[in-house]
Amino acid sequence: MNQIFRQVRFVAFFLLSMILGFYGCHTDDTESNFDLPLPEAEPLHLNHSKPSMPKTQVSGKKKYDGIVFHVPEGWEEVPLSPAQQGLISASFRIPKAGDQVKLTLSSVGGGIDANLQRWRGQFQLPPGETPTQETIRVDNTDVIWLDLRGTFESGIGLESATKSGMRMIGVAIPRSPRDFYLKLTGPRDQLMKVEKEFRKFVKSARFAL
CATH class of the missing domain: 3.40.1000.10 (Mog1/PsbP, alpha/beta/alpha sandwich)
Structure with missing residues (x-):
């Protein structure tokens, strides 16, 4: 009887460990996805200078x-x-x-x-x-x-x-x-x-x- 009880307890413990391991792995994966740093876009260098106009002054x-x-x-x-x-x-x-x-x-x-x-x-x-x-x-x-x-x-x-x-x-x-x-x-x-x-x-x- 004690032997049967030990076997049942072992199986229950094994199943519980499997379940916790599964959810633990899933949770780690999810958190790791959110923890990944987002790639930063390279700064956009805009040229705000006005196009040079031809000089009208002549001599x-x-x-x-x-x-x-x-x-x-x-x-x-x-x-x-x-x-x-x-x-x-x-x-x-x-x-x-x-x-x-x-x-x-x-x-x-x-x-x-x-x-x-x-x-x-x-x-x-x-x-x-x-x-x-x-x-x-x-x-x-x-x-x-x-x-x-x-x-x-x-x-x-x-x-x-x-x-x-x-x-x-x-x-x-x-x-x-x-x-x-x-x-x-x-x-x-x-x-x-x-x-x-x-x-x-x-x-x-x-x-x-």
Whole structure:
């Protein structure tokens, strides 16, 4: 009888050990899974620097439509608007003269007389004031210098406007097959600051072969 009891107790102890061993192993596996460290992602190196924009400030010799000019220091060439592309060769700002001073360069057909008349039509001159026109010599070529002052109507287009107290110095250079034009506009007081420099810029023109 005692022998049977010992056998039953041994079997019970064996079964209990098996059960505890099974659950113990399962628990260890589960805990070990949670204890594993999560892999860290490599730091993402973002480049927050802005893309470098091309400098608009220009100086020195520049060629436009076959004419080489010496651009003064401090002048800024600005991108052409969609409305200007195909009509304007280059556009400048002259910050030291004023933020409203603009210069455009273009090659246009139709004849110089017709274009000069169109410029005159864009200005309403004060009573008693008349346009000033002269001929200057540029690279052995006679060039027309036209000075207009008054209320300026820039014309039809997205950038059209009418402003009083304005001035325009227009220069017409005879060329073939299309004549070349320089048009400097801005308030009278601002344009006065750059008039001598602009004349020097015009006279620096050299006609490339």
